[in-house]
Amino acid sequence: MPSSGSLAEGAISFMSKKGIIIEKESDRKLVGKIKDFPDIEIFFQRSGDIPLSVDRGMGHFGITGLDRYLENCEGSQNSYVVKDNLKFGDSKLVVAVPDGWIDVTSISDLVEVCYEFKQNNNNLRLATKYPNLVRRKLEEFGVTNVVLVTASGGLEAAPMIGYADIIADITVTGTTMKENNLRPLLDGVLFDSQAAFISSNFIPSKFKKSSYEIIKKINL
Amino acid sequence: MNNSDNKVLRLNNFEDFGPSRLRLLKHIENNCLEYLINSGYSNVDPPILESADLFLKKSLGSTSSSTYTFTDLENQLVSMRPDFTASVIRLIFDNLKKKNFMSKVCYSGPVFRYEPVTSKSMQIYQVGAEFLGQKGNKSDLELLSNSIKCLDLSGVKNYKIDLGNVGIVRELILKKGFGNSIAELVLNNLGNFNDKDWEKNLIFKAKQLNLIRLNNKENSSLSYEDILKDYEDRLSLNLGMRTQKDIINRFAGKVASQITMEEIKECIDLVKNIMNMTIEEFLDNKNSIKLDSKSCQEFRILLKNVQNILDEKRSLSLNFTLTRNLAYYNGIVFDVKSEEGIILGGGGRYDDLPSRLGYDFDQGCLGFAINLTKTTQVIGY
Numbered sequence: 080m081p082s083s084g085s086l087a088e089g090a091i092s093f094m095s096k097k098g099i100i101i102e103k104e105s106d107r108k109l110v111g112k113i114k115d116f117p118d119i120e121i122f123f124q125r126s127g128d129i130p131l132s133v134d135r136g137m138g139h140f141g142i143t144g145l146d147r148y149l150e151n152c153e154g155s156q157n158s159y160v161v162k163d164n165l166k167f168g169d170s171k172l173v174v175a176v177p178d179g180w181i182d183v184t185s186i187s188d189l190v191e192v193c194y195e196f197k198q199n200n201n202n203l204r205l206a207t208k209y210p211n212l213v214r215r216k217l218e219e220f221g222v223t224n225v226v227l228v229t230a231s232g233g234l235e236a237a238p239m240i241g242y243a244d245i246i247a248d249i250t251v252t253g254t255t256m257k258e259n260n261l262r263p264l265l266d267g268v269l270f271d272s273q274a275a276f277i278s279s280n281f282i283p284s285k286f287k288k289s290s291y292e293i294i295k296k297i298n299l
Numbered sequence: 300m301n302n303s304d305n306k307v308l309r310l311n312n313f314e315d316f317g318p319s320r321l322r323l324l325k326h327i328e329n330n331c332l333e334y335l336i337n338s339g340y341s342n343v344d345p346p347i348l349e350s351a352d353l354f355l356k357k358s359l360g361s362t363s364s365s366t367y368t369f370t371d372l373e374n375q376l377v378s379m380r381p382d383f384t385a386s387v388i389r390l391i392f393d394n395l396k397k398k399n400f401m402s403k404v405c406y407s408g409p410v411f412r413y414e415p416v417t418s419k420s421m422q423i424y425q426v427g428a429e430f431l432g433q434k435g436n437k438s439d440l441e442l443l444s445n446s447i448k449c450l451d452l453s454g455v456k457n458y459k460i461d462l463g464n465v466g467i468v469r470e471l472i473l474k475k476g477f478g479n480s481i482a483e484l485v486l487n488n489l490g491n492f493n494d495k496d497w498e499k500n501l502i503f504k505a506k507q508l509n510l511i512r513l514n515n516k517e518n519s520s521l522s523y524e525d526i527l528k529d530y531e532d533r534l535s536l537n538l539g540m541r542t543q544k545d546i547i548n549r550f551a552g553k554v555a556s557q558i559t560m561e562e563i564k565e566c567i568d569l570v571k572n573i574m575n576m577t578i579e580e581f582l583d584n585k586n587s588i589k590l591d592s593k594s595c596q597e598f599r600i601l602l603k604n605v606q607n608i609l610d611e612k613r614s615l616s617l618n619f620t621l622t623r624n625l626a627y628y629n630g631i632v633f634d635v636k637s638e639e640g641i642i643l644g645g646g647g648r649y650d651d652l653p654s655r656l657g658y659d660f661d662q663g664c665l666g667f668a669i670n671l672t673k674t675t676q677v678i679g680y
Contacts, residue, residue: 154413156311179536181526182550185508187483191549192541201540244539260536265507 080142082109082123086274089167090142093274097296116289130277134158139279139290146172146249146272150212161276162297168274170249172209172216174267177238177245178260185266186220189245193224196244202226206234206243213247216269235259312421314672320680324424324671328407330452331426331669335405338445340428343404345386347411351376353385353656367411379411384649384666385656387429392658402431407671427646427668434650434663436597439631440604446646446667447608450635453674457638459614462605463621464598465647466630471573471588477566478556480510485570492574492620498567505563512557521554523547578602578617601631627652630665637677644669 080094080101081087091101094113101121103111111121122138129143130151145163152158176183183192189203196203206228207213214227228243235255237243249272250256253263276297282290309315316324336342351368367379380386383406391402407426426449430442443462450458465486472482488501505511526547527534534543558566572588580586582599590599602617609615623632623645630648637643646667653660 156308177537177539179533179538180541180546181530181533182546182553187508195545195549196540238539239537241539244541266504 080121080123081126081129084126086126086142086144086168087123089165089274093142093165093167097299099293099296113293116293118286118289119293130158133277133279136279136281139282139286140293141277142274143277144168144170144249144272145275146170146209146212146270148275148277149270150209152277153211156280158277158279161278161294163273163275165274165276168272170251170272171268172212172247172270172272173250173253173256173263174205174217174245174247174269175250175256175261175263178262180262183264185264186222189222189264190220193222197224203245204228204243205245205247206230206237207247208232208234208249209247212270217247235261314422320675323675323678323680327453327671327674328424328426331449332405332407334448334452335428335445338403340403340405343387343390343406344408345380345383345390345406347379347409348377349380349386349389351378353389354378354381367413381412382410383408383425383427383668384429384652387666388431388653388656388658388664391429391431392653392656392660402429404429422672424671425644425668426671427644427666429664429666431653431660431664432662436601438663438665439601439648442646442665442667443601443605443631443633444608446633446635446644446669447605447613449669450643453669453671454678455637455643455674457613458643459616459636459638460605460609460633461616461618461621461636462602462631462633463618464594464631465622465628467590467592467594467598468570468573468619469629470592470594471569471590472566474592475566475569477558477562480508480553480556481505481558481563481566484508484510485566486622489570489574489620489622492570501567502560502563509553510557511563512559521551523551526550574619576617576619578615581617598631623647627655633667635669637673639677641673641677642670643674643677 080090094101100114101111102114103121109123111123113119113121122132124132126143127147129138129141130148132138133141134152134155134157136157142165145160148160174186174189176189180192183189193203202224204226205213208229208231210227210229217225228237230237234246234248236259237246238261239259246261247269248256250263256263278290278294332342351366354366366381368376371377387404387406391404395402405426405428407424409422409424411422413421428442428445430438447460468489469482469486472485473479484501484505488497488504491497494500502511527543534546538546569588572586576586581590582602584590584599602615605615621632621634622628623634627649628647629650632645632647634645635643644667646665648663648665650661650663652664
C-alpha cells in the first residue's frame with residue numbers, strides 16, 4: 080500500500096470501508112497486518128514502486144495509481160488490474176504548453192508545431208515521468224515527431240530551464256502548472272487516473288482462501 | 300513467463316497455426332503471389348524489424364500506437380512492422396536509382412500490432428501489393444481488380460467491398476468555401492459518423508480547436524501589431540524555442556480561418572448529404588449537391604467498372620465515411636468484408652506517403668493487403 084500522500088490516506092480509508100482493517104504499530108512503521116487475516120502482511124511503499132513490486136512477485140496485491148501501473152506494467156502477464164477505479168486519487172495526465180504559445184490550444188495545433196520544429200531541424204521536446212503512457216497516447220492523437228525527455232520531478236520548470244519545450248504531467252487542480260506559466264491544452268487530457276487495486280497472477284495456493292476473501296471484499 | 304509449474308506459456312493473442320490452417324494459408328498466399336507476379340508485380344521481402352522512425356513518420360494514425368517498439372542492443376529504437384507499406388516503399392527507393400519509374404511490388408508475411416484490450420490476434424499474415432508511379436482511374440481500377448482477383452483466389456465467397464474516396468469528400472468541403480482545418484476535422488471524425496451524437500461532438504471539437512468564431516462580425520483580419528498588443532503579457536513570457544513572430548503569424552492564420560456557428564452547421568448538413576448518398580444516387584448524379592468535378596466523374600466511371608467485375612453475390616457499396624488510416628490516404632479507400640462483416644483486407648491511394656517518408660516522389664502511390672489470418676478463419680480449416 081502507498082506509504083505517504085493522498086493515496087495513502089485514501090487507501091486506508093478505502094480498505095476500512097470494505098471491512099479490511101489495517102493494523103500498524105506506529106505511523107512510521109512500514110509493515111502492518113490485516114485484522115482477521117493473520118497470513119497477510121502489508122508493506123507500505125512509494126506508490127510508484129508498487130506496480131513493479133506486484134508484477135515481480137514481491138507482493139501479491141497492491142493499491143497504486145492506475146497511471147503508474149499502466150506506465151510500467153500494461154500488457155504484463157504477471158499481474159492485472161482487479162479494480163481500475165477505487166473512487167479516490169483522481170488525477171489527469173495532461174499535456175501543457177507555455178502560456179505564451181497563444182496559437183496552440185489543442186493537440187492538432189501541437190501536430191502542426193511539431194512540423195514547424197522539424198522544418199527548423201529541431202524536435203519538439205516533451206518532459207514527462209510517464210514516457211511509455213505518453214508516447215502511446217500521443218501517437219493515438221497523431222503526435223509523433225516528439226522527443227520524450229524523462230524526468231522524475233519538477234517538470235513544470237522544464238520549459239523555463241530549457242531541457243524541454245512542453246510537458247505531460249499528472250495534475251489535480253492545475254494550480255502548479257498555472258503558477259509556472261503553463262497551460263493545459265483544451266483537449267490535452269491524455270489519461271484519467273485514479274487509485275486502482277492490482278493483483279499478481281501467481282498467488283501461491285496456500286494463500287488462495289485469504290486472497291479470495293480479499294478480492295471478494297474489494298469487489299463489493 | 301512461468302507459472303507455478305515452470306511451464307512457459309504462449310503469449311496471449313498470439314496463435315499457433317496447426318498443419319491444416321497453415322496449409323490453407325500457404326495455398327492462398329502462393330496463389331495470390333503467383334497471380335500478382337504474372338500480372339507484372341515483383342515479389343519483395345523487406346525485414347520484419349525496421350527503424351521505429353519509419354512507422355512513426357508514416358503513421359499519424361491508428362497503427363502507430365499499436366506498434367511493437369523497443370530499444371535494441373545497439374540502442375536504436377526499432378519496431379516490428381505493423382504493416383508492409385512503409386517498408387516496401389523504403390525498399391523501392393533504397394534499391395532503385397531512377398525517379399520516374401513505375402514500380403509494382405508484391406509481398407507476403409507476418410505483421411505485428413499490439414492491441415492488449417481486444418482479443419484480436421497480434422500477429423497477422425498478409426499478402427498484398429504496392430503500385431507506384433501512376434495517378435488516376437486506370438491504376439485505381441487495376442489495383443481494385445488485382446485485389447478482387449486475389450480474394451477470389453483465396454476462396455472466400457460472398458464478400459462485400461466498401462469503397463469510398465477521401466479526396467472527393469475533402470474536395471466537396473473545400474469547394475463550399477470551408478478551410479483545410481474544417482475539412483481535416485470532419486475527415487478525422489467520419490469514422491464515427493453513425494454515432495447518434497456525431498454532430499454534437501463535432502461542434503464541441505470545433506469549438507475546442509478555436510475553429511468557430513463566437514461573434515458573427517465579419518472577420519477583419521487581426522494585424523501583427525494588434526495581436527502583439529492584445530497578448531503582450533503572455534507573449535513576453537518564456538516561449539522556449541519558438542519566436543514571437545512564429546506564434547503571432549500562426550495565431551493570425553487561425554483567426555482568419557474561423558467560421559460561424561451557422562457555417563459549421565451548413566458544413567455538417569453538406570457532409571450528412573454526402574455520407575447518406577447511395578451508390579445509385581452518386582452514379583445518377585441527381586442529388587442536390589452537384590457532383591460534376593473531374594474527380595467525381597472519374598470516380599463514377601471507376602464505380603461502374605468495379606460493378607461490372609463483381610457479380611451480385613460480391614457486392615459493392617459506396618461508403619464515404621470510410622477513411623481507413625486517414626493520415627495518408629488521399630483518394631480511393633476500400634475495405635473488403637466477409638458476409639459476417641469481418642474485415643478481410645483493403646487498401647487505397649496514398650500519393651503523399653513517399654514524400655512523408657522523405658522521398659522526393661509525387662507520381663502516385665497505392666496499395667492493398669489481404670489479411671490471411673482472418674481469411675483462413677472465415678473459410679475454415
